[in-house]
Amino acid sequence: MLKEFAVDPGVIASSFETCRFLVNQFGVDKGRLISRFPKNWKRRAIEAAEQLPDGINKERVVEYLSSINSEWLTLISSSRPYEAPGGDWLPNAIAAHAKEPFAAIVCERDESAGQLISAENCDLDPLFSAKTMDAVKRTAEALSMVAEPLLQNCRTLRLVDPYFDPTERRWLNSLAAILALIPDINRVECEFHIVEREGTRNKIGSPSTAELVRRLQNLCGVIPVGGVLRIIRWKENPGGERFHRRYLLTESAGLNYEGGLDTSTGADQTTDVSLLDREHHAKRWEEYDLASQVYEMVTPVLEVDSQGNVTEL
Numbered sequence: 001m002l003k004e005f006a007v008d009p010g011v012i013a014s015s016f017e018t019c020r021f022l023v024n025q026f027g028v029d030k031g032r033l034i035s036r037f038p039k040n041w042k043r044r045a046i047e048a049a050e051q052l053p054d055g056i057n058k059e060r061v062v063e064y065l066s067s068i069n070s071e072w073l074t075l076i077s078s079s080r081p082y083e084a085p086g087g088d089w090l091p092n093a094i095a096a097h098a099k100e101p102f103a104a105i106v107c108e109r110d111e112s113a114g115q116l117i118s119a120e121n122c123d124l125d126p127l128f129s130a131k132t133m134d135a136v137k138r139t140a141e142a143l144s145m146v147a148e149p150l151l152q153n154c155r156t157l158r159l160v161d162p163y164f165d166p167t168e169r170r171w172l173n174s175l176a177a178i179l180a181l182i183p184d185i186n187r188v189e190c191e192f193h194i195v196e197r198e199g200t201r202n203k204i205g206s207p208s209t210a211e212l213v214r215r216l217q218n219l220c221g222v223i224p225v226g227g228v229l230r231i232i233r234w235k236e237n238p239g240g241e242r243f244h245r246r247y248l249l250t251e252s253a254g255l256n257y258e259g260g261l262d263t264s265t266g267a268d269q270t271t272d273v274s275l276l277d278r279e280h281h282a283k284r285w286e287e288y289d290l291a292s293q294v295y296e297m298v299t300p301v302l303e304v305d306s307q308g309n310v311t312e313l
Contacts, residue, residue, distance in 0.1 A: 001134040001273065002149050003103035004076060006093045007034045009045035011108055011119045012065070016057035018119060019049070019064050022106070025123060028073040028253040029277040031130030033149055035102060036075050037093065038082035042068060044089075072278055073253040076149050104128065133274040138264035144177035146273050147248050147255055151181040154250035157188055158288050161246045161261045162195040166218045170262040176222045178248070178261075185227030193288050195243040196235040196298045213302065213310045220308030230313075231302040232288075234295035241294050247276075247284060254281040 005026070012022045026032045036042070045065050052058040069075045080096040093105050094114060101115070104127040110118045117125045136142050144151075151157070159178070165171055175192075182188050207215070216231065223229050236243050246257045259271030276284065287294045290301075300312040 001131050001136075001146055001275070002028065002031055002033055003130050004033050004035045004078070004149070005128075006037050006097065006102040006105045007041075008089055008093070008105075008107040008119070009041055010048045010089060011106070013045045013048035013052070013061055015052075016060050016064075019061045022119060022122075023064050023068065023074075025128075026074045027278075028150070029132065029275050029281075031132050031275060032103075032128070033076045034068070034074055035078040035080075037078040037080055037096065037102075038085070039078075042075060069252070071252060073150065073153055073250070076153050103130075133272060135270040136273045138259060138262075138269045138271050140173040140177035140263050143174050143257070143261065143263065143271075143273075144181055147178065148181050150248065150250050150253045150255065151178065152183055154182070154252070155188060156251045157182070157190045158193060158247070158249040158285070159191065159261060160193040160249065160284075160288060161257075162243050163260060163262070164192060164194045166215045168262070170265065172218060172222050174261055174263050175219075179222070179224055179227065179229075182224070182227075185224045188227075189230075190223075190227060191230045191232055191288075193232045193234065195295075196233045209300065209302075209312075213312075216302060216304045216310050217308040219304045220306070223304060223306040225306045227306055229304045231304065232290070233298035233301075235298055237294075237296055241287075243295060245284075249276075249281070249285055249288070251285070254284060 007022065012019055026034050042065065046062055049058065049061040049065055052061060080100050082092050083095055084092055090107055097105060097115065104115045104117050106119050106122055107116055108118065109116055115127060117127055122128045136146050179185060179190065219229065234243055246260045248255045248257065254276035256274045256276060257271055286292060290297065303311045303313055
């Protein structure tokens with residue numbers, strides 16, 4: 001669902017009009033992300049902008065480029081080698097694309113055979129199309145892979161599902177697959193938000209604290225070594241929001257999983273997964289903050305490590 005594009009840093013910085021147009025075409029809510037190819041892509045783009053004639057448009061280009069990823073996921077890491085650091089960007093991108101394809105290469109020219117699309121008319125090219133919702137198989141691999149760009153570029157992860165049950169393999173498999181995609185789990189705060197059974201409208205959610213502590217020991221081997229997962233329980237306020245939605249949220253992006261974060265027991269089942277826009281993401285991100293008043297937080301917060309050891313915070 002999320003497409004990774006190689007974008008020529010010299011082209012995006014060639015003028016204010018081009019920069020503004022291209023920057024507005026990308027972002028996780030658009031389904032399009034710019035590859036950090038090479039690793040210093042952003043610095044290269046700003047350096048190219050510094051070559052523009054002095055004036056307000058130059059300042060605007062630098063400002064636009066500097067703001068990328070400051071609040072919203074737009075630029076993502078790339079594992080592709082930049083084989084000729086001293087060479088031009090486009091030949092390097094074409095070489096990398098031949099080994100590990102981008103969705104397309106946005107540059108100065110169109111060339112359908114090489115999947116090159118012109119920055120000027122990219123929004124008219126079928127290669128540039130992207131989905132913001134898709135039907136995803138309810139397998140551990142599919143449920144996690146649709147979120148891979150988010151997981152590889154986050155500092156905080158909030159999983160939300162009222163039905164989470166650590167005694168069932170359908171939950172453990174998907175959770176393990178999701179956490180495994182985080183490059184360095186020691187640097188990411190991971191949370192799972194669930195609902196307290198008492199007082200909920202459908203009598204779903206977590207058991208007592210003592211029983212939940214026992215069940216969470218099943219996460220031994222599910223959480224990568226060195227990582228911890230906080231289990232945060234909420235109780236619905238009378239007359240307030242229902243705790244029913246399912247999300248995978250990071251500080252700068254989010255996905256809604258219509259059918260939940262667990263795998264299916266039947267063959268070929270799917271769930272609708274959709275990208276959140278900025279406003280919707282901000283609302284839901286705040287909703288699951290520890291200081292939120294949307295729900296009543298149940299104490300203690302529980303923290304589980306990779307060995308299944310549970311600590312009450």
